[in-house]
Amino acid sequence: MDDVELIICAIEFISPFHSSCAVQKCQSQVGQLSLLKSTISLGRNANFNHFKAKQLSMIGFRSTLLKHKPIGRLSYRSRLRFSTRALKSPFNGERKIKSGVWVPSIILLGTITAFISKDDNIALDSKQTQGVTVEELRKHNSASEGIWVALNGQVYDLTDFLVQHPGGADIITHYAGCDASLIFNKFHAKDVFSKYLSPENYLGPLIGEMEKAADITEDNDEDRLERIENKPPLAAMFNLSDFEYVAKAILPKSAWSYYSGGSDDEVTMRENNNAFLRIFFNPKVLIDTADIDMSTEMLGTKTDAPFYCSAAAAAKLGHPDGELSIADGCGSENIIQMISSAASYSFDEISDFAKKSTSQWFQLYVHKDRTSSYEMIDACEKKGIKAIFVTVDTPLFGRREKDLRFKVGQTDDDESDETSGGGDDFILSYRDAGLCWDDIDKFKKATNLPIVIKGVQRVEDVLLAIEHKVDGVVLSNHGGRQLDFARAPIEVLADVMPVLREKKLENEIEIYVDGGIRRGSDVIKALCLGAKGVGLGRSFLYANSAYGKKGVVKACELLKDEIARDMKLLGVSKLEDLKPELLDLRSLYSRPIYQSVVGSNYEPLYLPKFKNEDD
Numbered sequence: 001m002d003d004v005e006l007i008i009c010a011i012e013f014i015s016p017f018h019s020s021c022a023v024q025k026c027q028s029q030v031g032q033l034s035l036l037k038s039t040i041s042l043g044r045n046a047n048f049n050h051f052k053a054k055q056l057s058m059i060g061f062r063s064t065l066l067k068h069k070p071i072g073r074l075s076y077r078s079r080l081r082f083s084t085r086a087l088k089s090p091f092n093g094e095r096k097i098k099s100g101v102w103v104p105s106i107i108l109l110g111t112i113t114a115f116i117s118k119d120d121n122i123a124l125d126s127k128q129t130q131g132v133t134v135e136e137l138r139k140h141n142s143a144s145e146g147i148w149v150a151l152n153g154q155v156y157d158l159t160d161f162l163v164q165h166p167g168g169a170d171i172i173t174h175y176a177g178c179d180a181s182l183i184f185n186k187f188h189a190k191d192v193f194s195k196y197l198s199p200e201n202y203l204g205p206l207i208g209e210m211e212k213a214a215d216i217t218e219d220n221d222e223d224r225l226e227r228i229e230n231k232p233p234l235a236a237m238f239n240l241s242d243f244e245y246v247a248k249a250i251l252p253k254s255a256w257s258y259y260s261g262g263s264d265d266e267v268t269m270r271e272n273n274n275a276f277l278r279i280f281f282n283p284k285v286l287i288d289t290a291d292i293d294m295s296t297e298m299l300g301t302k303t304d305a306p307f308y309c310s311a312a313a314a315a316k317l318g319h320p321d322g323e324l325s326i327a328d329g330c331g332s333e334n335i336i337q338m339i340s341s342a343a344s345y346s347f348d349e350i351s352d353f354a355k356k357s358t359s360q361w362f363q364l365y366v367h368k369d370r371t372s373s374y375e376m377i378d379a380c381e382k383k384g385i386k387a388i389f390v391t392v393d394t395p396l397f398g399r400r401e402k403d404l405r406f407k408v409g410q411t412d413d414d415e416s417d418e419t420s421g422g423g424d425d426f427i428l429s430y431r432d433a434g435l436c437w438d439d440i441d442k443f444k445k446a447t448n449l450p451i452v453i454k455g456v457q458r459v460e461d462v463l464l465a466i467e468h469k470v471d472g473v474v475l476s477n478h479g480g481r482q483l484d485f486a487r488a489p490i491e492v493l494a495d496v497m498p499v500l501r502e503k504k505l506e507n508e509i510e511i512y513v514d515g516g517i518r519r520g521s522d523v524i525k526a527l528c529l530g531a532k533g534v535g536l537g538r539s540f541l542y543a544n545s546a547y548g549k550k551g552v553v554k555a556c557e558l559l560k561d562e563i564a565r566d567m568k569l570l571g572v573s574k575l576e577d578l579k580p581e582l583l584d585l586r587s588l589y590s591r592p593i594y595q596s597v598v599g600s601n602y603e604p605l606y607l608p609k610f611k612n613e614d615d
Contacts, residue, residue, distance in 0.1 A: 520562025
C-alpha cells in the first residue's frame with residue numbers, strides 16, 4: 001500500500017473522570033501518533049497529529065499505568081474507542097485487552113504496525129473499512145447466511161444476539177437483510193447499539209440506497225385512522241382516565257399491548273389502583289382554606305406539586321416526539337420528569353431538549369459492566385440531573401403476556417418460542433441480577449447526587465435503605481409488570497410509616513410511591529400516610545400519545561386542580577397538614593377476589609332443566 005495520510009485521528013474517552021495523559025515515542029519505526037495536549041477529556045477528542053504510514057493493515061496502541069489526579073473521587077475503570085479515517089475510507093476499531101480488565105489510567109501510545117501487539121490491539125476489519133453494500137446485506141437474511149440488519153445507515157451482524165433480544169428473536173429475523181430503521185427508532189434510542197453491542201457486531205456503513213422496511217407493528221387499519229381523525233378535543237379531557245380511553249382507541253395494537261400490560265394474571269397491576277379505592281377520608285370543617293399551597297421540595301428540588309412523571313420506556317411508540325414532548329410539557333408546569341434508561345430518545349437528546357428551568361431525575365438500570373453505570377452517573381452530574389433512581393426490582397423480566405401475544409400474532413411460525421418478558425428496551429437485557437446493597441454503597445460514594453432506590457416492596461428493606469444512608473426509596477412494584485401478587489405500594493406505605501415513626505426514623509429518608517395513581521385524591525391519600533411525593537408513568541404516556549405536549553400539560557393541570565379542590569374539601573391548606581388521622585384505613589386490607597385467566601375458561605355448573613326447556 002502506498003503511504004496514506006490520516007486526515008482525521010480521534011480517540012473517544014469514556015470514563016467517570018478526566019485524566020492527564022503523557023505521550024511516549026513509539027517503538028515502531030513505521031509511524032507515530034502523538035497527543036497535542038497533555039489532557040484528554042471525556043468524549044470525542046481530535047487532538048492528535050497527522051501522520052503517514054506504509055502497509056497500513058493495523059493500528060495498535062498500548063496502555064500502561066500513569067499517575068493522575070482524579071477529580072472529586074477515586075478513579076474508576078475507563079474505556080477507549082479509537083477511530084481514524086484515511087482519506088475517504090473509514091477505519092473503526094475497539095481497544096481490546098486479553099485479560100478482559102480495563103486499566104484504570106492510561107498512557108496513549110499510538111503506533112502503526114504490521115503485526116498484532118501482544119498486549120492491546122485494534123484489528124481493522126475489511127468490512128468496517130469498506131462498508132457493506134446493499135446487495136451483500138440482502139444476502140444475509142437467514143441463520144445459515146447470518147442475520148445482518150441496517151440501522152440508521154450502519155450495518156450490524158445480529159446472528160449471535162437473537163437469543164439475547166428482550167423483544168424475542170422473531171422480530172429480528174423478520175428484518176434480516178433489510179433496513180429496520182423505522183421499527184428500531186420507534187423502540188430504541190439511536191445510540192443503543194453503539195453502547196451495548198461488541199465491536200465485532202458492527203460491520204460498517206451501508207453503501208448504496210435501500211428502502212426502509214415497513215414497521216410490522218404499525219396498525220394502519222381504516223377504523224383506527226378514522227378514530228384518530230375524530231378523537232375528542234383536548235377540552236373534553238376531565239380526568240386522567242379520559243386520556244387512557246382515547247389512547248386505547250388510537251394507539252397501534254403493539255403500543256397499547258406494551259403500555260397497558262402487566263405480568264401474568266395482572267392482579268397486582270389492577271390492585272395498585274383498587275387499593276386506593278379502599279381508603280376513605282375523614283374531612284375537617286370550619287378550617288380556613290382560602291389559599292392552597294401544594295408546592296413542595298423533593299430531594300432538594302422545588303416543584304409546583306407533589307407528583308412527578310415517572311420513568312417509562314418507549315414513549316415514541318405513542319407519539320413521534322416521545323420523551324421530548326413529555327419533557328417540554330413537564331417543564332412548562334414545573335413538574336419533575338424522570339428520564340428512563342430505556343427511553344426511545346437518548347439521554348443527551350432528552351436532557352439537552354428540556355428547558356433550563358426543567359428539573360429532571362434519571363432512572364438507572366445497573367449494567368453488568370459497572371463502568372457503564374458509573375459513566376452514566378457522571379453524565380447525569382454534567383447534565384444537571386437532580387437525582388439518580390436505581391431500579392432494584394428487575395433481576396429479570398416479569399412475563400407480560402399481552403405484549404407477548406401481540407408479538408406471536410405477527411408470525412405464522414409454530415416453533416416461535418417467546419420466553420422473554422415482553423417488548424422492553426434492548427438496554428434492559430444488560431441488567432445485572434447480582435445487584436446488591438454493596439453496589440448502592442459504592443454509588444453513594446461515587447456521586448454527590450441523591451441516590452434513591454426504586455422498587456422497594458417491604459418494610460424491612462426500607463429500614464435497610466436507611467442503614468445504607470440512601471436519600472430515598474420508591475415503594476413500587478414496577479406498575480404491576482414484575483412479580484404478580486406483589487402488594488400495592490400504597491398498602492406497603494401504610495405499613496412502613498408507623499414503623500418509621502415508632503423508631504423516630506421518618507425524617508431520615510424520603511418515601512415516594514408509584515403505581516395506580518389516577519386522581520388528585522390518590523396523591524392526597526399517599527401524602528396523608530407519609531409519602532413525600534408520588535410518581536405517575538402510564539398516565540403521562542397516555543396523555544402524550546393522544547395529544548403530545550399539550551396533553552402532558554393538561555394532565556398536570558388536571559391533577560393540580562384535583563389536589564387543590566380535594567385539599568379544600570378535606571379541610572387542609574398546605575401539604576404538611578396532611579396527616580394519617582384524615583384517613584379511614586379499615587377497608588384497605590379487605591382485598592377482593594380477582595378473576596384470573598384460568599377463571600375466564602371456567603364453565604359454570606348448571607341447574608336442572610325443565611322438560612319443555614331447550615338445550
